[in-house]
C-alpha cells in the first residue's frame with residue numbers, strides 16, 4: 388500500500404536517495420565493500436564529506452563568504468550547548484527569543500554557560516505565534532532564534548536585525564526557502580528533517596566569530612577544532628553524512644532552494660486553504676506566522692476524530708497525530724513530500 392509519510396522527524400526523504408543509500412550499504416562505489424565498513428579516512432569517504440560540505444555552502448549561497456560547514460554529532464540538542472560555549476564570552480550575555488519547546492531547551496543549556504536574557508516569548512499563547520515587539524539589548528554577544536517551530540507550527544518570516552551575532556536553529560526548515568543566509572553568523576540543524584537520517588547535525592558557522600570567548604572549550608565542543616580537522620576530528624557519522632550528501636545533490640539537481648521553495652509554498656497553500664475553508668477544521672496558529680513545513684490544525688468537532696483517524700489510516704496516511712502539547716493534527720510537509728500526498732490528505736478532509 389502506498390504510504391504518505393507526514394512524520395515530523397525523522398521524516399520523509401526522496402525515494403531515489405533511499406534507493407542509492409541502500410545500495411551503498413551493500414556495495415559502495417562498486418568497491419564490493421559497504422559504506423559503513425570502510426575507513427572514514429579512505430579517499431572515497433573523504434570525497435563524500437567534502438562534497439556534502441561543499442553542497443551545503445553552494446545551496447545556501449555562502450561560498451567565499453567566510454563560512455565553514457560541519458557535520459557533527461549529538462543532534463541539534465548538543466548545539467544548544469556548543470553555541471554558548473563557543474560564542475558567549477566570560478561575563479558576557481546572550482539574548483534568546485523563546486518560540487517553543489526547542490528554544491526553551493536551548494535557553495536552559497545556555498544558562499549553564501553564562502548570562503542569558505529571554506527577550507521575547509510566545510509562551511502566553513502556547514507558542515501559537517512569533518513575537519514581533521521586543522527590544523534587543525545592545526550589550527549581547529549573540530541573539531538566538533529558532534526559525535521554524537516543529538511542534539507548534541510557526542515560522543519566522545522575517546528575522547531580527549541586530550549588530551550582535553545572529554544564531555539560528557534551522558532544524559526543521561533548512562533548505563526549504565530562500566533566505567539571505569549571510570544574515571546569520573551561526574546556523575545549525577539536525578539532519579533528520581530536510582537532509583538525512585538522524586545521527587548528524589549540520590553546523591554552518593562564520594569562522595571569524597570563533598575563538599573570542601576567553602574560555603577553555605573541550606575539544607569535541609570546539610567548532611575551531613572541528614573546522615581545523617575538516618569535520619573529521621573524530622569518526623563522523625558516515626551513513627547520515629552520505630545520505631545527506633545524496634539529498635543535497637538531489638536538491639541541487641532539482642534547481643536548488645529557489646525551486647523547492649515554490650513546491651513548498653504550493654503544498655502549504657493547498658493544505659492551509661482546506662483548513663481555512665472546511666468548517667470541520669481550524670488552524671492551530673495565527674495565520675501570519677504559519678509554518679510551511681509543519682502544518683498544525685484541529686478538528687472543530689472532536690466527535691469526528693475517530694472517523695477521520697480511520698479514514699487517514701485506510702488511505703495510508705502516516706504521522707499526522709499532533710504533538711501532545713498542541714493536540715489535533717500536524718502534517719509535516721518537508722522538501723521530499725510530493726504535493727500528490729498533500730492532495731490525498733486534502734481530499735480526505737473534504738470527504739469528511
Ligand SMILES: Cc1ncc(COP(=O)(O)O)c(C=O)c1O
Pocket residue numbers: 396461462463464465489533535536537538556557558559577578
Ligand atoms: C527546531 C528543533 N530544534 C532542535 C531539535 C532537536 O534535535 P535533535 O533531536 O537532533 O537533538 C528539534 C527536533 O525535532 C527541532 O525540531
